Amino acid sequence: MSDHGVLDAAPAEAPALAGMAEALRLVEGHSPDELRRRGLALLRERLGLAWARCLFLDASGRWLGEDGDDAWLACDDFRHPYAHAIRRGEAMELGLGEARLRLDHPAFQAATEGLPAAWRLSVRPLRARDGKREWLGVLALAGPAERLAPLAECDDFLAFEALLCRLWAWLARQRDERRHQARLRDSLAEANDGARRRTLSERLAQRILGDSPAIGALRDQLVRAAETHLAVLLQGETGTGKELVARGVHEVSARSDGPFMAINCAAIPESLLEAELFGHVKGAFSGAERSREGLFGQADGGTLFLDEIGDMPLALQAKLLRVLESGRYRPLGGDDERKVDLRLVAATHQPLHRRIREGAFRADLYYRLGQFPLTLPALRERREDIPALARAFVDDFCRREGREDIGLGRAVLRALEARDFPGNVRELRNLIDYACAMTRDGEDIAPEALPDEAPSAPVDDAATDATPAPAAEQDDVFDLRRALRDYEATLIRQRLARFDGNRTLAAESLGLPKRTLAHKCRQLQLDSP
Numbered sequence: 106m107s108d109h110g111v112l113d114a115a116p117a118e119a120p121a122l123a124g125m126a127e128a129l130r131l132v133e134g135h136s137p138d139e140l141r142r143r144g145l146a147l148l149r150e151r152l153g154l155a156w157a158r159c160l161f162l163d164a165s166g167r168w169l170g171e172d173g174d175d176a177w178l179a180c181d182d183f184r185h186p187y188a189h190a191i192r193r194g195e196a197m198e199l200g201l202g203e204a205r206l207r208l209d210h211p212a213f214q215a216a217t218e219g220l221p222a223a224w225r226l227s228v229r230p231l232r233a234r235d236g237k238r239e240w241l242g243v244l245a246l247a248g249p250a251e252r253l254a255p256l257a258e259c260d261d262f263l264a265f266e267a268l269l270c271r272l273w274a275w276l277a278r279q280r281d282e283r284r285h286q287a288r289l290r291d292s293l294a295e296a297n298d299g300a301r302r303r304t305l306s307e308r309l310a311q312r313i314l315g316d317s318p319a320i321g322a323l324r325d326q327l328v329r330a331a332e333t334h335l336a337v338l339l340q341g342e343t344g345t346g347k348e349l350v351a352r353g354v355h356e357v358s359a360r361s362d363g364p365f366m367a368i369n370c371a372a373i374p375e376s377l378l379e380a381e382l383f384g385h386v387k388g389a390f391s392g393a394e395r396s397r398e399g400l401f402g403q404a405d406g407g408t409l410f411l412d413e414i415g416d417m418p419l420a421l422q423a424k425l426l427r428v429l430e431s432g433r434y435r436p437l438g439g440d441d442e443r444k445v446d447l448r449l450v451a452a453t454h455q456p457l458h459r460r461i462r463e464g465a466f467r468a469d470l471y472y473r474l475g476q477f478p479l480t481l482p483a484l485r486e487r488r489e490d491i492p493a494l495a496r497a498f499v500d501d502f503c504r505r506e507g508r509e510d511i512g513l514g515r516a517v518l519r520a521l522e523a524r525d526f527p528g529n530v531r532e533l534r535n536l537i538d539y540a541c542a543m544t545r546d547g548e549d550i551a552p553e554a555l556p557d558e559a560p561s562a563p564v565d566d567a568a569t570d571a572t573p574a575p576a577a578e579q580d581d582v583f584d585l586r587r588a589l590r591d592y593e594a595t596l597i598r599q600r601l602a603r604f605d606g607n608r609t610l611a612a613e614s615l616g617l618p619k620r621t622l623a624h625k626c627r628q629l630q631l632d633s634p
Contacts, residue, residue: 124261127151131268137161137276138172144269152256154248156220160187161242169243176212184210187243190228196257198227201247217247225250233274234267241273302328305357312353313346314497315490319482323350330477331358336429338414338474339452341481344531347452348412350481354450355408363407363447366400371413372610379421380437389438401434404447414474415455415466426470449474484529491522494530498537499550509546520552535602539595556595594629597622601631 127147134140141159148157160169160178169178169187180188186208190197202222205214217226224247231241244266246253256262302325309324330337331354339347348367355365373381380389384399400409411417417425428434429449433442451474460466484491495518499511517540526532536556543554597611604610612622625631 156247158245190230196229317487319487335476337450343454344529345481351410351450366404367410369412371416385437386439411451414451415453484526502541512549514549
């Protein structure tokens with residue numbers, strides 16, 4: 106430092122610009138912590154001070170921290186000189202030997218350990234020079250008395266301190282403003298996301314009916330799943346509407362403009378399932394007279410729904426896993442791989458953990474399919490939705506059958522709500538269809554029109570996939586042939602619904618030739634395909 110109170114090393118040929126290089130080093134700091142580091146380096150270089158520290162106040166104004174140190178000093182702990190300086194609001198200077206004797210703060214003792222007792226300690230509180238003049242922190246310097254004493258009268262040092270405070274306050278305000286803007290953007294984005302999700306959930310409510318907490322939570326989860334590209338695994342009892350939910354995920358996702366393809370893995374013979382999924386080239390097997398694109402190719406850009414994934418053969422599970430991992434597949438009999446981009450939604454009513462233990466399902470495929478697992482609630486877990494579902498099914502029956510309005514009275518709703526519904530929503534739909542068929546146009550469905558509830562039995566696919574056939578009381582039967590005809594029609598209708606209208610599979614399940622089933626469908630005037 107010169108005798109005129111100017112920091113050393115100013116070029117002699119340009120005294121009017123002395124200190125501009127140092128000022129530029131400060132101005133180039135892009136954040137308060139970088140500014141503090143630059144300022145301390147400048148003080149050590151130009152003043153030759155071996156010990157210089159700069160602490161900052163936290164947002165609460167109650168704690169002092171230092172860059173690179175996780176420890177905090179309480180501003181109301183006056184055992185530390187920094188707290189004294191902040192409280193007094195003015196610079197203070199004291200000898201280190203005296204300070205060590207009077208101030209027994211462990212952090213202060215540790216920070217000054219090893220410094221000569223003859224040195225002086227200068228603590229200068231820092232605050233903004235404009236605006237609200239908010240407190241910024243503390244500048245602490247230690248060194249021989251002959252180096253520290255002149256600083257209070259040094260114009261360059263005071264200008265340095267003023268510039269440091271102005272830049273610090275400006276950078277801190279800019280940082281706080283950026284954080285405020287970021288919080289505002291996040292808040293607006295969250296509000297927009299919330300509004301968008303509510304809109305999508307309301308769209309789903311038109312397809313996935315019900316106002317119960319369980320179904321409301323499911324719709325919210327579906328919206329979350331649709332926002333991702335993750336594979337979705339739907340689990341739940343038979344008849345809970347897994348394909349309906351899969352379509353819902355597709356329709357509110359970014360892939361909604363793409364195709365939605367579905368297949369029931371349990372309804373296709375093992376020998377044909379691979380060709381159905383991956384397609385085949387001409388001549389791949391006997392009868393393959395032309396190439397055919399499989400469901401993976403047809404679902405490219407959209408969603409593929411694999412129902413009853415638990416029944417997929419193990420060999421095919423390995424091929425499916427490879428497609429999910431690589432995004433590529435090879436048609437049956439083909440030489441070249443094809444690239445596919447789709448979301449996979451799989452569903453099963455079977456406990457896959459048990460299937461894995463039995464060696465019937467691959468654990469690695471399970472974890473790949475279950476990136477976004479969803480469990481569909483059983484109808485007995487949301488009984489409050491039964492009236493809305495029943496009314497929707499009545500309306501759908503009247504529309505399909507060209508019937509006039511059929512009503513639902515309180516008595517029949519009470520009877521419905523008292524049932525167990527092991528077949529869940531599918532059972533309710535089939536039951537309503539039967540009751541509507543037994544009710545005249547313009548009348549309300551009577552409780553007597555509902556088929557009797559089947560005895561309780563273990564839940565399995567064969568037993569619960571369709572509504573129990575109506576079993577009329579003996580005293581109610583006045584026309585045996587009509588009762589048998591109704592029973593036969595209901596049973597055939599249920600089997601066709603179970604196999605998505607596939608008459609071959611329905612006939613096999615009933616032990617009938619396909620031609621016989623077709624004849625009975627015409628005879629009973631069943632409009633299923």
